[in-house]
Amino acid sequence: MAGAVRVDHGTAAGTFSLDGETFEVENNIWVVGDDDECVVIDAPHDVEAILGVVGARRVKAILLTHAHDDHCRMAPALRERVTAPIMLHPDERPLWELTHGDAETGEHLWDLDLADGVTVTVGSGDDAVTLTALHTPGHAPGAVCFSAPALGCVFTGDTLFHGGPGATGRSFSDRPTLEASIRAKLFGLPADTVVHTGHGEDTTIGAEAELLGA
Template structure:
């Protein structure tokens, strides 16, 4: 099989629940697959490991990257890890959330700001963007003008900060100093819902701050 000159980016939408602080909500999650015909990286394999493996379609999964430790993003990561035979990466500041779901078991690796992951000739760079959770990470695929923002930045505003371990001033600082500095054409592929761009979100920063206080 031929390989793409640029990595393909695929989205799988899965459905399930998110639980925190005694509440449970129905959610649809975006699962992102980046790769070529032979290998790929999977970001946030939520809810439905079998459907995600169908999308992987026999390719080698080189890494499972988690944008943060909330249970809708990680609850099925252990099962997907077994199916894909691939290591799980999660920022150390969210390991307490992982341990809530998987007591006594650690992720395979931690993620630090600036870490890079290469797949299909392209490089993803980890950007530590705390606020939605302490260990939230966005992944910048600069060669493709793409950012995988997890639940840090959405179309129309920052991720939620009303629950445990989250902080509104921190997420605003992360977005302002680390994400809105990226090129305005950068496509933001989010953890839930529709994609947006840095240019579309940047003018709204002051409005978010006013709304958040």
């Protein structure tokens, strides 16, 4: 039996570079699935670390929250290893091209576009779980969170952290847009929804709403 869908977690360390600066960072690796199949959320730093969380399961898709290099750098290499499509919001193309370049053939691009409301289902039968893409621009223009109500959680990438919104002030980011996205798309989720972030520890929607006075 494939069992119930669950959330598995790992970490990988590397660098984040943008606007001529480079920083050491540790990213969370999130894998959602049952014993047979899964989806990977973001592809940071180290393919082997990601595959260590995946195990022997079939990867159905690689879901990217955004295209900062620490979240997408290993996506093409992971795609080659697991033969799964990369899904990314098309507004992220300028950031994607900073890392992966532009190829007229399209071979260096992602495979499927994400948009607000796009769903991806993992698992089988009554145990299947649906992840819904929520377009949350601000940290990046095509930033997306993945809501999994059946699991009581949302995967926010760098849109929302324990302690508040993600960083802005760099290219392609905007603080008012980010806060508006969080209020419109995330703070409507149940207060006890667990927030699985791109970096650092979990939080809840209720805790972050209280911090922002929502």
